[in-house]
Amino acid sequence: MATRTLPCPYCGADVEWHGEVVLTCPYCGTAFTKGGEIGEHLMGSVNYDPGSIFDVFKRWALRIPETPNDFVEAARLGTCRLEFHPYWVYVVRGAFRCGEPYAFLLPSMPTLLPPGESFALAGGLEEASVVVTIPACRRDREGPLGRIKLSPAGKVYFSYRRVAQAGGALINPDVPPEEADGEALAAAAEYVGEVLTRRYGRPTPAEPAEVKEFTRRLVHHPVYSCTYEYQGRTYRFLADASDSRILHAEIPVEAKFRYAASAAAAVSFGLAVSALLAAGAAPVFSLVSATGLSATGLYCIYRAARRTIVKREFYAT
Amino acid sequence: MRSDQAAVANIAATTQDGRLVYLSAVAKPAQPGLEGALTSLLYRLAERSYSELLGDRARFDAVRLLKEWGFQVENLEIAVSYRCPHCAASIQLNPEVVVYVCPYCGWAGDPFGRPVSILAWPPAPQSAVERLARRLGGTLVTAQLLYVPLWVAEARAEADYTALVTYTEAQRTPGGQVRYVTRRKRVSGTVTVQSTEAVVARLNAELFGAGRLEEWAARAWRARPPRQLAAEEAKPIAPSILAPELSESSAAELIKERLETMAADRARSDARMHSPRGVAIEVSLERFVPRVEVLRQALVFTPYWLFTYRTPSGLFAGVAIGPDAAAFQAEAPMSNVERAAWLAGAWAASLTSGALAQVLAKGGDSPAAALALALFGVSVSLFLAGNAFKPAKVV
Numbered sequence: 001m002a003t004r005t006l007p008c009p010y011c012g013a014d015v016e017w018h019g020e021v022v023l024t025c026p027y028c029g030t031a032f033t034k035g036g037e038i039g040e041h042l043m044g045s046v047n048y049d050p051g052s053i054f055d056v057f058k059r060w061a062l063r064i065p066e067t068p069n070d071f072v073e074a075a076r077l078g079t080c081r082l083e084f085h086p087y088w089v090y091v092v093r094g095a096f097r098c099g100e101p102y103a104f105l106l107p108s109m110p111t112l113l114p115p116g117e118s119f120a121l122a123g124g125l126e127e128a129s130v131v132v133t134i135p136a137c138r139r140d141r142e143g144p145l146g147r148i149k150l151s152p153a154g155k156v157y158f159s160y161r162r163v164a165q166a167g168g169a170l171i172n173p174d175v176p177p178e179e180a181d182g183e184a185l186a187a188a189a190e191y192v193g194e195v196l197t198r199r200y201g202r203p204t205p206a207e208p209a210e211v212k213e214f215t216r217r218l219v220h221h222p223v224y225s226c227t228y229e230y231q232g233r234t235y236r237f238l239a240d241a242s243d244s245r246i247l248h249a250e251i252p253v254e255a256k257f258r259y260a261a262s263a264a265a266a267v268s269f270g271l272a273v274s275a276l277l278a279a280g281a282a283p284v285f286s287l288v289s290a291t292g293l294s295a296t297g298l299y300c301i302y303r304a305a306r307r308t309i310v311k312r313e314f315y316a317t
Numbered sequence: 318m319r320s321d322q323a324a325v326a327n328i329a330a331t332t333q334d335g336r337l338v339y340l341s342a343v344a345k346p347a348q349p350g351l352e353g354a355l356t357s358l359l360y361r362l363a364e365r366s367y368s369e370l371l372g373d374r375a376r377f378d379a380v381r382l383l384k385e386w387g388f389q390v391e392n393l394e395i396a397v398s399y400r401c402p403h404c405a406a407s408i409q410l411n412p413e414v415v416v417y418v419c420p421y422c423g424w425a426g427d428p429f430g431r432p433v434s435i436l437a438w439p440p441a442p443q444s445a446v447e448r449l450a451r452r453l454g455g456t457l458v459t460a461q462l463l464y465v466p467l468w469v470a471e472a473r474a475e476a477d478y479t480a481l482v483t484y485t486e487a488q489r490t491p492g493g494q495v496r497y498v499t500r501r502k503r504v505s506g507t508v509t510v511q512s513t514e515a516v517v518a519r520l521n522a523e524l525f526g527a528g529r530l531e532e533w534a535a536r537a538w539r540a541r542p543p544r545q546l547a548a549e550e551a552k553p554i555a556p557s558i559l560a561p562e563l564s565e566s567s568a569a570e571l572i573k574e575r576l577e578t579m580a581a582d583r584a585r586s587d588a589r590m591h592s593p594r595g596v597a598i599e600v601s602l603e604r605f606v607p608r609v610e611v612l613r614q615a616l617v618f619t620p621y622w623l624f625t626y627r628t629p630s631g632l633f634a635g636v637a638i639g640p641d642a643a644a645f646q647a648e649a650p651m652s653n654v655e656r657a658a659w660l661a662g663a664w665a666a667s668l669t670s671g672a673l674a675q676v677l678a679k680g681g682d683s684p685a686a687a688l689a690l691a692l693f694g695v696s697v698s699l700f701l702a703g704n705a706f707k708p709a710k711v712v
Contacts (some may be wrong), residue, residue, distance in 0.1 A: 028374045029374055030374070045411060069631055151520060153564070157372020159376075199578060199581040200603075242411075242413075257706075264702075268664065271664055291691060292670060292671065292695045293664060296664065296667065300702065
């Protein structure tokens with residue numbers, strides 16, 4: 001697409017436009033579309049440098065028992081790239097209609113009530129305020145970055161200068177605000193429905209009835225995408241640069257775990273062969289047992305072959 | 318005045334959203350009158366919120382304003398730091414922080430300068446953590462003492478409800494036989510729940526053993542209330558204090574939601590008890606109107622030892638909570654005997670399912686039953702084998 005310029009709605013500067021869904025003005029940090037400004041543009045602060053995030057990661061990895069005991073000394077940080085990923089963060093406050101659809105028909109059709117029973121509202125309006133996070137970059141949706149939940153609390157106005165000073169890369173949103181608006185409303189209703197389902201003890205879907213506040217913000221959240229080396233192999237991890245959460249990590253598996261699994265596989269297959277030897281006397285026993293034992297053996301081989309484990313959340317929390 | 322010299326200005330101010338800050342500006346090149354202009358500029362900027370001051374917009378507007386005043390600056394840096402209202406120290410905090418303890422004088426309060434009482438339990442000595450590591454079968458490797466902030470609240474919920482109770486009732490037929498019929502009945506009532514709840518006052522970061530920490534704090538709040546710390550007591554522990562990031566009102570909302578859920582559970586069990594006769598098989602709430610009141614809420618710092626310990630199987634982590642480290646959560650090694658037992662169970666499941674399938678086949682029963690048994694045996698075997706490779710158990 002040919003390069004054009006669009007005027008920043010805040011400072012009037014001409015900003016190059018290559019067809020992006022949302023643009024960020026490099027002079028004043030305003031985020032806007034062809035249609036104008038899209039709400040506050042905020043960012044999470046970078047509270048950890050690559051060295052300290054790697055220290056946090058190593059301490060975190062040690063809590064996973066498969067991690068080799070020399071991990072802290074032997075693991076070496078490779079590359080560490082700071083990326084600011086975009087999220088649409090909404091505050092949705094209002095009344096949500098909930099309950100079984102028939103409930104809303106009852107007041108006008110009292111004759112449908114079972115005899116002897118008074119009217120009881122099997123639904124109604126629920127007031128709620130919900131914070132919703134929608135990843136603004138489609139490729140982030142399926143991975144660990146899609147699970148990040150943000151709050152407007154503690155976020156500050158966007159600063160291109162601070163992104164540059166931290167050596168960060170800014171990821172542009174490719175989910176238009178109008179599309180995210182619809183998803184946010186649906187997500188808020190779904191959340192209210194989940195709360196009500198827990199409360200009422202039965203499925204209780206909710207839908208927006210009256211939206212009293214619908215505030216949209218674009219938040220660029222800092223994430224470290226790092227690699228490290230351990231015994232000649234390269235592994236990867238993702239960490240939140242604001243609060244040091246490990247979002248995704250590949251961890252080497254200590255050799256003794258794999259040797260034990262190999263031994264278990266050998267015993268399983270040995271037993272399977274023994275079971276097959278009894279095929280003449282008890283064919284069904286032989287077949288069924290050998291199948292179960294072989295499945296166990298294959299599982300053990302899978303464990304023995306796995307040199308890396310992937311963790312997406314804290315162990316044992 | 319040399320062109321590489323900078324003009325500098327500093328002011329103490331209160332931002333538009335009420336935060337006590339220091340604002341400073343450094344502009345190059347220095348020009349006659351620029352320092353005075355920068356001071357005026359900073360007072361103008363202080364009319365914005367703290368969040369705005371950290372963004373590009375504030376800087377862009379500042380440069381534009383200086384230009385309007387006749388100054389050409391090539392470089393302008395604006396810095397913001399918090400200001401302790403007690404000792405006037407300049408303090409750098411993450412924007413998420415809602416309460417802090419000044420590391421210079423021990424004053425505790427929020428960024429708006431309002432003092433906050435610091436309640437805390439005394440920490441367990443490190444020797445208690447060493448004993449715990451020995452009890453878990455290892456030796457202590459590292460131990461870090463942190464004070465975790467929790468909002469503890471006493472709250473009360475009252476709720477009116479209407480529930481539909483489905484129950485079975487025994488009936489005697491004219492022929493003298495007993496038959497069971499299913500009936501439904503609406504039950505209404507009011508329930509009350511009162512509870513002490515604790516919420517970790519951090520925004521996003523996961524905390525190892527957070528659930529146990531909250532349980533312990535809620536129990537200890539009544540059994541052994543925490544003590545208020547004076548500034549001189551808070552100052553030395555300030556570096557170990559995790560700064561609270563969850564505001565009082567957000568914590569109150571979370572606690573209210575918990576109380577509502579507890580009241581709903583109580584309403585269901587209340588409705589179940591008021592089932593007319595027979596056995597209630599399902600209770601669903603049709604109407605539920607809760608009124609939740611937070612009676613008392615306080616910020617409490619709980620001593621939390623995060624430790625690692627070494628056993629012959631490797632390194633494991635744990636946390637010890639409270640003044641005597643009696644509450645804890647730790648990963649513990651699975652012994653080789655335990656792992657071997659799970660594996661032996663997997664093998665036994667395969668062999669047993671085979672034997673049963675053989676018996677079924679011999680009896681001429683359905684081959685489908687034998688196949689189902691075989692599949693069941695494989696599933697059980699895999700489940701047991703999976704347990705044999707679990708990295709650790711949580712105690």
